[in-house]
Amino acid sequence: xxxxxxxxxxxxxxxxxxxxxxxxxxxxxxxxxxxxxxxxxxxxxxxxxxxxxxxxxxxxxxxxxxxxxxxxxxxxxxxxxxxxxxxxxxxxxxxxxxxxxxxxxxxxxxxxxxxxxxxxxxxxxxxxxxxxxxxxxxxxxxxxxxxxxxxxxxxxxxxxxxxxxxxxxxxxxxxxx
Numbered sequence: 810x811x812x813x814x815x816x817x818x819x820x821x822x823x824x825x826x827x828x829x830x831x832x833x834x835x836x837x838x839x840x841x842x843x844x845x846x847x848x849x850x851x852x853x854x855x856x857x858x859x860x861x862x863x864x865x866x867x868x869x870x871x872x873x874x875x876x877x878x879x880x881x882x883x884x885x886x887x888x889x890x891x892x893x894x895x896x897x898x899x900x901x902x903x904x905x906x907x908x909x910x911x912x913x914x915x916x917x918x919x920x921x922x923x924x925x926x927x928x929x930x931x932x933x934x935x936x937x938x939x940x941x942x943x944x945x946x947x948x949x950x951x952x953x954x955x956x957x958x959x960x961x962x963x964x965x966x967x968x969x970x971x972x973x974x975x976x977x978x979x980x981x982x983x984x985x986x
Contacts, residue, residue, distance in 0.1 A: 822867040822876070831860055834877050842884050851888060859883040924974045928967055931955075935963035936971070 822830065835856060842852035859880045863870055870876035914922070925933050931953075938949045939960070946964070950957045 822871045827864060827867055827870075830876055834880065835860065838877065838881055838884065841881060842888070845885065846888055851891070852884075855884040855887040855891070856880070858887050920975060924971050927974065928970055932963045932967040932970070935960050936967040939964055 838859075839849075839852050839856045842856055843849050846852050846855075862883055863876065863880055866879075870879055873879060925936065928936065934953060935949055938944045938952060939946065944952065946957050946960050949960045953960065955963075
């Protein structure tokens, strides 16, 4: 006699089977959605999201017998949902006069960003949190999970490195003049 667990048993794609399905189908599905949508990054996004949703519904995918069709349908619906959301946002902006005009970054900002990129990531993060976000040394230490003395070291080294590449804002004449 069969017990209840056997009667309620549903086929389930195992993790390995799902990974194999993903490996074999993701490229094909992305290509198909790209043709449907005309936008490769959007196709990649919606196919990935559909696979994420499919992972938690592996029993349904196995039972339906057409997991690729399910993923394709979900990806398409996600794309349509995104279009509707963008359209609603655009309509709202039009009704309310659109977003305010924002100027692009000035030469000083571009120079600062380039100089900060040259710093090691920990120094760059500490310098940005302290000088751009206006956090205290203690707040930077708490947010980054390092000691206050480490933050002070990062700040000192960062300032020294930046001093070599950024012109002094208070200088009478440009560097090299």
